[in-house]
Amino acid sequence: MESKFFAINEQEISEELILDLVNNKINFRVFNITDITATVDFLEKTIESQKFSVRVYTENRSAVLAGGLIPTGFTQLAALGAGIGFALHNLATYNPDFEIGKSIGHDRITVTYKKSS
Numbered sequence: 034m035e036s037k038f039f040a041i042n043e044q045e046i047s048e049e050l051i052l053d054l055v056n057n058k059i060n061f062r063v064f065n066i067t068d069i070t071a072t073v074d075f076l077e078k079t080i081e082s083q084k085f086s087v088r089v090y091t092e093n094r095s096a097v098l099a100g101g102l103i104p105t106g107f108t109q110l111a112a113l114g115a116g117i118g119f120a121l122h123n124l125a126t127y128n129p130d131f132e133i134g135k136s137i138g139h140d141r142i143t144v145t146y147k148k149s150s
Contacts, residue, residue, distance in 0.1 A: 038062045038143065043072060051079045055131070058146040066140045073142060076133055080144075085130035092136040092143070 039054060039061040046063060054061050066072050073089055080087050134143040 040064060043067060046072070046075070048079055051076060052083065054144075055080050055083055055085065060143075060145045062144070063142045064140070066142060069135055069137060069140065069142065073133055073135055076142065076144060080131050080133075086128075087131050087133060088129040089133045089135065092134045093138075 037060070039059050041050070041061055041063050043063055043066045063072060063076075077087050077089060128148075130146065130148050132143075132145045132147055134145070136143065
């Protein structure tokens with residue numbers, strides 16, 4: 034069962050709104066994003082300013098790894114490199130307070146509170 038998320042359009046984002054959501058540990062999604070990198074950076078810095086830890090990841094990463102099933106040297110090497118990178122990143126950001134999931138194909142970011150009270 035999927036958790037409920039507060040929905041925000043990118044144009045509605047403000048530091049005050051994000052701080053309110055984060056400090057109340059409310060999951061939210063940002064839609065209609067024009068610059069996903071800048072928006073993720075803003076969200077990450079705002080969350081970290083409240084002394085919470087954050088992991089940023091790309092949703093549906095398994096599609097990247099599935100490319101390794103195509104039997105060419107390049108795709109297999111790229112998938113291996115991606116898999117190692119994902120594993121190292123997960124270790125470096127183990128047990129975060131919040132996760133920021135980038136859904137690049139959908140121009141959407143999902144912010145989820147991960148620790149139970």
